[in-house]
Amino acid sequence: MKYVSTRGKAPDLNFEEAMLTGLARDGGLYVPEEYPLLSVQQISSFSTKSYEEVAFEIMKPFIGDTFSDDEFKRIIKTAYSGFSHRAKCPMVQLSENHFLLELFHGPTLAFKDVAMQLIGQMFEAALKRRGEKVTIVGATSGDTGSAAMEAFKGLDSVDLFIMYPHGRVSEVQRRQMTTPQETNVHALAVDGDFDTCQALLKDMFNDFDFRDEVRLAGVNSINWARVLAQVVYYFTSAVAIGAPNRKVSFSVPTGNFGDIFAGYVAKKMGLPIDRLIIATNQNDILHRTVKTGNHTKSEVKPSISPSMDIQVSSNFERLIFDLYQRDGSKVTELFDALKNDGTFTLSNEANNQLINEFDSGCCSDIETIQAIKKYHRSMGEILCPHSAIGVSVSEDQMGKSPMITLATAHPAKFPDAVQKACGVIPDLPSHMADLYDRDERMTRVPGDLNALEAIIRKGIK
Numbered sequence: 411m412k413y414v415s416t417r418g419k420a421p422d423l424n425f426e427e428a429m430l431t432g433l434a435r436d437g438g439l440y441v442p443e444e445y446p447l448l449s450v451q452q453i454s455s456f457s458t459k460s461y462e463e464v465a466f467e468i469m470k471p472f473i474g475d476t477f478s479d480d481e482f483k484r485i486i487k488t489a490y491s492g493f494s495h496r497a498k499c500p501m502v503q504l505s506e507n508h509f510l511l512e513l514f515h516g517p518t519l520a521f522k523d524v525a526m527q528l529i530g531q532m533f534e535a536a537l538k539r540r541g542e543k544v545t546i547v548g549a550t551s552g553d554t555g556s557a558a559m560e561a562f563k564g565l566d567s568v569d570l571f572i573m574y575p576h577g578r579v580s581e582v583q584r585r586q587m588t589t590p591q592e593t594n595v596h597a598l599a600v601d602g603d604f605d606t607c608q609a610l611l612k613d614m615f616n617d618f619d620f621r622d623e624v625r626l627a628g629v630n631s632i633n634w635a636r637v638l639a640q641v642v643y644y645f646t647s648a649v650a651i652g653a654p655n656r657k658v659s660f661s662v663p664t665g666n667f668g669d670i671f672a673g674y675v676a677k678k679m680g681l682p683i684d685r686l687i688i689a690t691n692q693n694d695i696l697h698r699t700v701k702t703g704n705h706t707k708s709e710v711k712p713s714i715s716p717s718m719d720i721q722v723s724s725n726f727e728r729l730i731f732d733l734y735q736r737d738g739s740k741v742t743e744l745f746d747a748l749k750n751d752g753t754f755t756l757s758n759e760a761n762n763q764l765i766n767e768f769d770s771g772c773c774s775d776i777e778t779i780q781a782i783k784k785y786h787r788s789m790g791e792i793l794c795p796h797s798a799i800g801v802s803v804s805e806d807q808m809g810k811s812p813m814i815t816l817a818t819a820h821p822a823k824f825p826d827a828v829q830k831a832c833g834v835i836p837d838l839p840s841h842m843a844d845l846y847d848r849d850e851r852m853t854r855v856p857g858d859l860n861a862l863e864a865i866i867r868k869g870i871k
């Protein structure tokens with residue numbers, strides 16, 4: 411499988427190169443040249459297979475000969491061995507036609523672990539074989555950073571630096587990033603919001619001298635391998651409730667459009683998805699885009715679902731690429747306009763296609779709290795604020811097909827919001843019970859590229 415850039419000017423790469431590179435050199439994102447279509451028989455057969463077996467079958471066509479079958483199976487097994495639930499991504503039923511897909515049984519309690527644990531193992535295997543080292547720099551609104559720290563800490567071939575917006579992540583998220591003692595992982599507290607961090611990261615990737623000097627790699631959700639790992643649970647969950655014999659809908663709490671883009675890929679691969687619903691918090695750029703056809707940035711408004719406090723939704727570029735028949739120059743034009751003027755408008759055809767593929771809904775902090783309260787009262791289910799947004803939007807949009815809402819984090823990751831909503835402080839799982847007692851280690855960074863690059867140079871082993 412070949413990977414092409416959404417801006418159309420960077421060289422095509424194979425899976426391994428695309429994974430190790432992250433952002434394309436023309437500023438675009440790598441996407442597979444085509445989406446393999448699975449047969450109905452193959453999708454049906456998933457119902458008797460383990461999560462790991464399904465993961466292997468779905469990802470295999472995308473990775474080409476990067477790993478042998480045996481090696482890839484071993485990588486998958488190791489990646490998911492740290493998940494605390496045997497099903498890896500189990501479901502609970504909320505009502506007759508509504509299911510909650512729990513994606514938070516990995517080591518850092520958010521769905522980011524599903525992809526990051528796998529990427530950690532894939533980087534390690536590929537880099538060891540190549541005898542190379544890389545510097546991974548990431549930007550996080552909270553959960554990606556801790557998931558990356560957990561996945562890469564202690565690996566010989568990687569130095570990891572994670573930027574997070576100072577003072578804008580929850581205490582659990584911060585502590586998960588600042589308490590690992592392994593010297594190859596570094597938490598960087600940046601003055602600014604998540605979009606500042608993400609812009610610094612993009613600028614760093616576009617500083618080719620620095621990029622080559624430190625062998626920069628990225629594991630943000632712009633990394634194709636992350637999206638790919640997330641395609642798997644769309645299949646396992648849909649098959650568990652009757653696909654491919656009946657259509658299933660998904661409601662996905664969305665920020666960077668990574669998780670829901672994986673759902674779109676699953677659909678392209680033949681999973682019969684009825685509706686894919688974009689669920690946003692008050693930072694509703696994607697909801698507004700679906701409703702108006704205008705993709706217009708505004709200020710990030712901090713919410714009680716901080717992992718979705720985003721106005722620049724990186725993975726949306728992958729969808730735009732498809733909406734414009736994979737025309738890289740058109741994508742470049744639109745995203746240049748977004749960078750320079752803060753806005754672009756979709757053509758009628760692109761807008762129609764967008765509305766065809768996606769529904770959307772937006773949920774305020776008050777509605778989020780109401781949803782947490784409601785499910786705690788009625789069934790003792792404690793939702794994290796992000797999952798509550800997905801659930802709340804699902805309720806507004808329930809149709810004929812069964813609905814699966816993605817639960818993206820464990821409630822203990824966001825104790826303040828949960829306590830405010832239902833009076834309960836959710837317990838941290840036992841492996842993290844001493845999180846509040848561990849020593850923290852971090853570096854404060856101004857929102858400035860030169861200062862940041864100097865800190866990274868100094869921090870590399």
Ligand SMILES: *Cc1c(COP(=O)(O)O)cnc(C)c1O
Nearest residue numbers: 553665666667668669717818819
């Ligand atoms: C990252 C994250 C999201 C948003 O996921 P995207 O892939 O950025 O859309 C939602 N909820 C939680 C808990 C997250 O960590």
